[in-house]
Amino acid sequence: MQWVNAIIQGVLTGGLYALFACGLSLMFGVMKVVNLAHGDLAIIGGYIAVGVIAVTHIPVLWSFVIVVPLMALLGYILQRTVLQAALDRSILTTLLVTFGLSVVIENGLLEFINADSHSLGAGNSIITSSFSIGSQITIAYLLLLIFVVAVVVLLGLQYFLSASKYGRLIRAVADDKEAAQLSGVDYRHEFGIAAAIAFGTVALAGIAYGMYSQFAPTTGTDTILLFAFAAVVIGGLGSLWGTLLGGVVLGVAQQIGAQINISDEVLAGYIVFLAVLVIRPQGLTARRGQS
Amino acid sequence: MSVVTETTARSEEKYRVTRSRRNVAWTGLGALAVVVVLALFPYIVYSGTTTIMVQAFIVLTLASMWNLLAGYAGLVSVGQQAFVGLGAYFVLILAIHGTSPFAALPVAAIVCGVAALPLWWLISRLRSGYFAIATWVLATTILLLIEKFPSIGGGTGMPLPGLSGFTPTLLDADTYWIGLAVTVVALAATYLLLRGRLGLVLTAIRDDEVAARSSGARVGLARMLVFVVAGIGCGAAGGVLAISQLQVQPNAVFSVQWTAEMAFAVIIGGLGTIEGPILGTIVYMVLQQTLASYNAWYLIILGLVAMFVALFARRGLWGLVDEHLHVRLFPVGYWLWVPDSDGRSRRSLRRGRHS
Numbered sequence: 001m002q003w004v005n006a007i008i009q010g011v012l013t014g015g016l017y018a019l020f021a022c023g024l025s026l027m028f029g030v031m032k033v034v035n036l037a038h039g040d041l042a043i044i045g046g047y048i049a050v051g052v053i054a055v056t057h058i059p060v061l062w063s064f065v066i067v068v069p070l071m072a073l074l075g076y077i078l079q080r081t082v083l084q085a086a087l088d089r090s091i092l093t094t095l096l097v098t099f100g101l102s103v104v105i106e107n108g109l110l111e112f113i114n115a116d117s118h119s120l121g122a123g124n125s126i127i128t129s130s131f132s133i134g135s136q137i138t139i140a141y142l143l144l145l146i147f148v149v150a151v152v153v154l155l156g157l158q159y160f161l162s163a164s165k166y167g168r169l170i171r172a173v174a175d176d177k178e179a180a181q182l183s184g185v186d187y188r189h190e191f192g193i194a195a196a197i198a199f200g201t202v203a204l205a206g207i208a209y210g211m212y213s214q215f216a217p218t219t220g221t222d223t224i225l226l227f228a229f230a231a232v233v234i235g236g237l238g239s240l241w242g243t244l245l246g247g248v249v250l251g252v253a254q255q256i257g258a259q260i261n262i263s264d265e266v267l268a269g270y271i272v273f274l275a276v277l278v279i280r281p282q283g284l285t286a287r288r289g290q291s
Numbered sequence: 292m293s294v295v296t297e298t299t300a301r302s303e304e305k306y307r308v309t310r311s312r313r314n315v316a317w318t319g320l321g322a323l324a325v326v327v328v329l330a331l332f333p334y335i336v337y338s339g340t341t342t343i344m345v346q347a348f349i350v351l352t353l354a355s356m357w358n359l360l361a362g363y364a365g366l367v368s369v370g371q372q373a374f375v376g377l378g379a380y381f382v383l384i385l386a387i388h389g390t391s392p393f394a395a396l397p398v399a400a401i402v403c404g405v406a407a408l409p410l411w412w413l414i415s416r417l418r419s420g421y422f423a424i425a426t427w428v429l430a431t432t433i434l435l436l437i438e439k440f441p442s443i444g445g446g447t448g449m450p451l452p453g454l455s456g457f458t459p460t461l462l463d464a465d466t467y468w469i470g471l472a473v474t475v476v477a478l479a480a481t482y483l484l485l486r487g488r489l490g491l492v493l494t495a496i497r498d499d500e501v502a503a504r505s506s507g508a509r510v511g512l513a514r515m516l517v518f519v520v521a522g523i524g525c526g527a528a529g530g531v532l533a534i535s536q537l538q539v540q541p542n543a544v545f546s547v548q549w550t551a552e553m554a555f556a557v558i559i560g561g562l563g564t565i566e567g568p569i570l571g572t573i574v575y576m577v578l579q580q581t582l583a584s585y586n587a588w589y590l591i592i593l594g595l596v597a598m599f600v601a602l603f604a605r606r607g608l609w610g611l612v613d614e615h616l617h618v619r620l621f622p623v624g625y626w627l628w629v630p631d632s633d634g635r636s637r638r639s640l641r642r643g644r645h646s
Contacts, residue, residue, distance in 0.1 A: 034420020036369065085602050091419050095367040096558055096601040099423070103551045104594035107587040221547065226431060229424040237421070267435040270428055274413060277425070281416040 001136040003259065008137060010255035014248030015147030016212060019205045020228035021235075021243045022153060023198035028237070030174040030194040032091065033083060036098040038202065039225030040105040045071050045206030046215050047109065050118050060121030060211065068203045075199025076192040083195065084188055102221060109217035120210035127211050146208045150247070153201055154240050160197075170194050230273040236283025245284055249276075318620055329471055333464035341467040345535045347576045348470035349528045352477045353553035354560070354568035354575075356524035359481060361554070362563035363493040364517040365500060367419065369550050370426025373410070373433050374403050374522045376545035378529025380437060383539045386453040387443070393469055396530040403526025407519045415515070427547065434545040448540035451533055466535050473527045481565055482621045484520065489513055497563050551590060558597040561607030565621040570608050 024038050035041075048070060049063045058066065086097040121127040130140040161167040169190050172180040177187040209215055209224065227250060235246025250269045257268020276284065333341055353371065360366045381399030386392045414425040438446040454462060484490055492513045495503035504510050533539050552575065560571025575593065582589040600607055606614075 028420065034423065036420070036423060082598070082602070089602070089605065092361070092365065092367060093601050093605070095420055095423055096361075096554070096562075097598050099367075099369055099551075099554060100558075100594045100598040100601065103555075104591050104598070107590045107594070110587055111591065221427075222431065225424065226428050229421070230428060233417075233421065233425070267432065267439075270432040270435070273428065274432065277413055277416070 001134070003256070005137045006255040006259045007252055008139065009143070010252030011248050012139070012143040012147050012251070013212075013255070014231075014244070014251030015150035016143070016205075016208055016247070017227050017231045017250050018244040018247030019146065019150040019153065019201065019208055020224050021231040021247060022150075022157065022201040022240075023205070024225075024228045025232050025237075025240065025243050026157065026194060026198040026201070028232075030170055031079075031083070031087065031191050033087065033094045033098070035083075035198075036095065036225070037101040037105060038228060039220035039223070040102050040109075040217075041071070041074075041199065041220070042202045042206035042209065042224045043109065043215055043217065043220035044105065045203035046118070046120070046210040047113065048203075049120055049207050049210060053120070060127065063120070064204060064207055067207060068200045071203035071206075072196040072200040075195040075197075075202075078199075079192045079195030080188060084191065087191075102225075106217050106220060113217070115216055115218075117214035117216045118210065119214040120207065142211055146212065149204065149208065150244065153204065154244055157197070157201075158240055166193065227269070230269060234273055234276045234284060236285040239283070239285050242283055242285035249284070322620070326471070326475055330468065333467050338460065338463045341463055342535070343576070343580065345467055345470040345531065347572055348474040349531055349535075350552055350556055350575055351568060351572040352474050352524055352528040352531075353549060354556040354572055355477050355481050355565075356521040356528075357550070357553040358557045358562065358565075358568045359484070359493075359517050360521050362557060362567070363485070363497045364514045365419075365496055366514060366518065367423045368426040368518075368521070369423045369547065369554075370428070370430035371521065371525050371553060372545050372547055372549040373426070373430035374407070374525035375529035375532065375549045376430070376434060376437070376541070377403050377406060378526030379533035379539045379544040380443060380529075381526070382530040382533045383443060383449070383451055386451055390453070392451055392453050392530075392534050393465060396469060396473075396527060396534070399530045400523045400527035403529075404519045404523035407522030408515075410522075411515050411518045415511070415518075430545055430547070434541055437545075438541055444539065444541070446541060448538060448543075450538045451536075454534070454537060466531070469534065470531045473531055477524045477527070478565070478569075478621075480520065480524075485565065485621075489516060493517065548590070551594070555590075555593040555597040557607075559593070559600050559607055561609030561613075562605070564606070564609045564613070566612075567607050567609040569620075570612075574608070 020039075020042065023042075024035060027033050027035050027038075045067055049060075049067045052058065052063050052066050053060060056066070082097060082101070083094065086094040127142050128140075130138050132138050159167075161171060169180070169185055170193065172183070172185060173187040173190040174194075180190070181187050205224065205228075206215075209219070231246035231250050232243055233246070234249050235242030235244070249272065253272035254265045254269040257271075258265040260268070329344075332344065353375070357368070357371060360368050360371075378399050381402050382392050382395045385395035385398060390398075410429055414422060414429060417425050437443065443449065457465065485493065492503065492508045492510070495506065495508050496510055496513065500510065529544060532544060536543075556571035556575045557568050558571070559574050560569065561567025578593060579589045582592070604610065
């Protein structure tokens with residue numbers, strides 16, 4: 001029974017990892033930018049939420065109403081300035097610049113805030129309570145909520161990209177930005193919009209992580225970026241539903257690892273990641289040759 | 292091109308191709324003199340200075356390796372701390388079994404090179420950005436695996452045995468010399484590598500990967516070789532780190548900060564030049580020593596400067612020097628001398644933007 005519980009917990013944390021991975025996947029899919037500062041930006045989202053809650057006394061669950069637009073704005077500005085400038089030069093430059101950004105943000109947070117852990121909404125009854133199925137299985141409302149949010153975000157993105165007018169423009173610039181430009185689309189603006197959406201999901205990921213666990217300046221890279229990346233690779237590059245599957249596989253692997261030995265949680269996830277790289281480098285969902 | 296076509300009609304004997312515009316012997320002698328002076332440092336300066344120099348040697352070795360990876364092979368690795376850590380741990384393991392850490396270091400470096408092969412096989416299927424994060428995941432995975440062995444210190448690390456027979460002065464001096472030796476070997480190896488056939492392939496990849504591939508360059512093989520060489524170099528630097536710290540602490544040797552430092556030094560100094568990492572390391576050490584009392588501020592400033600340089604001065608500080616003076620300490624390209632219009636005196640022709 002405890003194995004069933006481990007799998008259920010793993011599937012639910014998989015939702016959190018899929019939420020981490022969403023923005024990374026979207027920015028790679030549209031701009032071909034691998035944002036190495038992805039995790040640190042999510043942590044910035046978490047810190048902004050801490051600040052917003054302290055100032056406005058808004059309920060934790062509603063903090064996203066303020067944090068998501070703020071991060072989306074930051075995403076648009078960052079894309080139109082630094083990231084676009086890097087893209088105009090080369091893919092290599094985008095890596096150098098986002099890696100620099102990652103180190104600057106992480107150490108900046110250490111200097112300006114401190115190395116202490118923060119968390120969101122400890123003591124809030126919806127966040128800390130749970131319900132039981134039978135005697136062995138306990139499901140936290142929070143994890144269930146995060147999973148639902150992840151599915152809604154993925155569904156929303158899918159619908160937005162495939163059915164809406166703006167989504168069509170974004171797909172056009174992702175396919176061929178020069179051709180889109182010739183048809184009268186300002187690809188720089190569309191890239192900015194895509195980055196804004198990606199940063200919105202990054203903000204959600206930061207808030208969700210802050211409610212799920214404690215975070216510190218280093219959490220951005222050693223947890224969020226690496227887990228997001230593992231989820232993306234396991235699921236298959238460039239597929240939104242693959243990302244959810246990848247997150248779930250990573251979550252289940254970690255929970256099963258934790259069942260075997262509590263200190264092996266993270267390691268078990270990475271071993272499954274490496275196994276996928278060896279056996280099926282194109283990811284679990286991607287078709288042959290797509291990666 | 293027009294210069295060449297105009298002059299092909301004239302006597303072909305007047306063309307001359309050399310490695311450098313100036314005589315290489317002088318720079319060679321200069322480099323030798325610098326190494327000799329550096330080797331005498333333990334006799335003439337305080338041990339505090341040599342300790343700082345050892346740190347500079349580690350950063351310079353790492354930077355040269357990262358320059359080969361990112362500057363030439365187009366491989367942005369943010370997981371080179373994997374090899375720093377492995378090098379430190381291989382020295383530790385050999386020292387536990389009774390080898391002197393100094394004798395263990397070259398062995399540890401070679402083992403790191405061997406270990407690079409399976410790691411390369413794992414991650415080489417991923418491209419650019421995903422390759423970068425995959426190296427990071429690998430480094431973290433290796434750290435987590437090593438922490439599972441209590442016999443080599445588990446999660447807390449352990450002091451390096453085999454150094455108790457040294458007096459503090461002698462240990463400082465020996466550490467300094469092995470650091471210097473590792474750096475000199477790393478720089479010499481980089482220079483010889485780039486001068487040879489592989490260097491031609493790497494320079495071609497650096498300038499235009501697609502063109503290199505279509506000209507028949509074996510890009511995959513060249514990249515693998517660079518990854519292995521960088522593994523050896525970073526492993527050796529990790530060994531020097533273990534000896535200079537007198538202990539191996541897992542979170543310290545596997546810290547991503549090593550990659551940040553090597554990357555920033557290379558970007559600021561000049562990506563894709565041998566001289567760049569040297570200049571970058573000097574900038575790095577000056578900033579780090581000046582801001583030593585302000586915690587992580589040196590990393591923030593270095594990061595911001597590196598971002599600025601990557602965007603607005605892509606050839607780094609050395610690029611600026613080269614542009615104005617046409618100097619090359621380590622000539623790996625060629626210099627074409629064409630006859631002037633009078634056909635007598637010679638003038639040199641810059642070859643391309645790079646090399």
